[in-house]
Amino acid sequence: MHKLILKPGREKSLERRHPWLFAGAIARVDGKPEAGDTVEVRAADGGLLALAAYSPHSQIRARVWDWRARQIDAAFFNERIARAAQARAMLIAGGASDSVRLVHGEADGLPGVVADCYAGTVVVQLNSAGAERWREAIADALAALPNVARVYERSDADVRTLEGLPARSGLLRGPALGAPGALLIIHEHGLKFKIQIEAGHKTGYYLDQRDNHARLRTIAPGRVVLDGFCYSGGFALNALAGGAAAVTAVDSSAPALAAARENARLNHLPDADWIEADVFQQLRKFRDQNRRFDIIVLDPPKLAPTAAHAEKAARAYKDANLLAFKLLNRGGVLMTYSCSGGVSAELFQKIVAGAALDAGVTACIEAWLHAAADHPVALNFPESEYLKGLMCRVGA
Ligand code: SAH
Numbered sequence: 015m016h017k018l019i020l021k022p023g024r025e026k027s028l029e030r031r032h033p034w035l036f037a038g039a040i041a042r043v044d045g046k047p048e049a050g051d052t053v054e055v056r057a058a059d060g061g062l063l064a065l066a067a068y069s070p071h072s073q074i075r076a077r078v079w080d081w082r083a084r085q086i087d088a089a090f091f092n093e094r095i096a097r098a099a100q101a102r103a104m105l106i107a108g109g110a111s112d113s114v115r116l117v118h119g120e121a122d123g124l125p126g127v128v129a130d131c132y133a134g135t136v137v138v139q140l141n142s143a144g145a146e147r148w149r150e151a152i153a154d155a156l157a158a159l160p161n162v163a164r165v166y167e168r169s170d171a172d173v174r175t176l177e178g179l180p181a182r183s184g185l186l187r188g189p190a191l192g193a194p195g196a197l198l199i200i201h202e203h204g205l206k207f208k209i210q211i212e213a214g215h216k217t218g219y220y221l222d223q224r225d226n227h228a229r230l231r232t233i234a235p236g237r238v239v240l241d242g243f244c245y246s247g248g249f250a251l252n253a254l255a256g257g258a259a260a261v262t263a264v265d266s267s268a269p270a271l272a273a274a275r276e277n278a279r280l281n282h283l284p285d286a287d288w289i290e291a292d293v294f295q296q297l298r299k300f301r302d303q304n305r306r307f308d309i310i311v312l313d314p315p316k317l318a319p320t321a322a323h324a325e326k327a328a329r330a331y332k333d334a335n336l337l338a339f340k341l342l343n344r345g346g347v348l349m350t351y352s353c354s355g356g357v358s359a360e361l362f363q364k365i366v367a368g369a370a371l372d373a374g375v376t377a378c379i380e381a382w383l384h385a386a387a388d389h390p391v392a393l394n395f396p397e398s399e400y401l402k403g404l405m406c407r408v409g410a
Pocket residue numbers: 215219220223243244245246247248249264265266267270291292293294313314315
């Protein structure tokens with residue numbers, strides 16, 4: 015087998031079971047591995063550290079499949095995927111939703127593999143050279159899971175470019191969905207959502223916000239709610255279902271707003287005020303109009319994919335949160351999120367604290383909010399804690 019031999023002292027992070035090996039740690043490559051090939055990672059003294067997938071085009075030169083000598087083959091993927099699915103079966107036993115994240119990359123021992131199951135349709139993203147190499151085995155393993163009718167690929171995330179991989183999407187297993195653009199309906203806490211797996215964001219829906227959607231519903235009765243970055247209406251619909259007095263929802267994407275509006279109709283909910291606009295500009299407009307809200311949700315897209323973008327992203331987070339604090343009534347609640355890998359929970363809290371200060375309000379954190387349990391955080395891979403949220407109540 016091909017080997018990556020590390021520089022002296024560079025085995026530390028692998029010994030702590032961090033699954034990424036950066037190019038700078040490698041002294042020598044023995045053999046001629048190609049993209050996606052399984053390689054042995056060995057310390058300078060020759061000791062075996064891990065088996066990993068080789069990514070010649072990425073700074074993350076290898077991602078670990080396992081920490082001991084074993085075959086990396088179709089059976090390996092069957093076993094890992096079955097184990098991930100079993101963990102989710104326990105999580106969703108309560109029946110809150112018919113849709114779940116089945117595979118969450120490194121946290122399931124499958125770097126570069128993300129799979130969401132929407133009422134029996136699995137949408138998979140293969141984001142690394144190793145995942146790409148094992149595409150057929152991964153598709154077979156997903157298709158073999160109980161209650162899976164089809165597997166659809168949405169490998170079109172930006173990170174593929176860093177791996178030198180082209181974007182790719184299409185049906186992998188099972189019957190076609192029907193007409194092009196056909197929609198699936200999923201259920202989340204009793205609400206229906208139509209999902210567009212071929213053209214929606216990510217794999218089609220934000221399952222990670224499931225618990226936070228429900229949390230908003232409990233505090234919404236009688237409140238005037240603003241959902242900033244609403245996408246297909248996850249928060250807005252829950253506010254409506256919870257009996258909000260009025261809901262305004264803003265997104266810059268016309269198709270997302272059309273989906274959100276349709277989802278409100280599908281659930282026989284009263285209509286929200288759907289606004290197609292840039293949230294940063296719309297918040298300024300609301301400020302100039304002296305508009306006030308009791309609850310504001312801010313769930314922007316990934317503003318800092320890596321730490322290198324953190325500074326610029328920090329300014330954008332601060333800007334939106336500052337404006338939101340100004341628009342809240344006294345006693346009002348801000349539910350604010352960052353899904354940026356490049357912004358830590360600690361930094362995000364500092365940014366929000368700075369925003370409150372500059373807005374001239376005092377506020378308390380009532381809850382730290384996270385992704386739902388089907389998006390677990392691996393202790394050996396803290397980067398898997400990408401979604402950070404704060405629920406802040408404005409005092410004086
Ligand atoms: N809250 C949603 C998920 C939000 S995803 C849910 O729970 O399902 C982020 C959304 O922000 C996307 O719908 C995207 O279209 C939108 N978006 C990105 N940049 C924006 C901007 N500057 N102004 C308004 N919307 C924006």
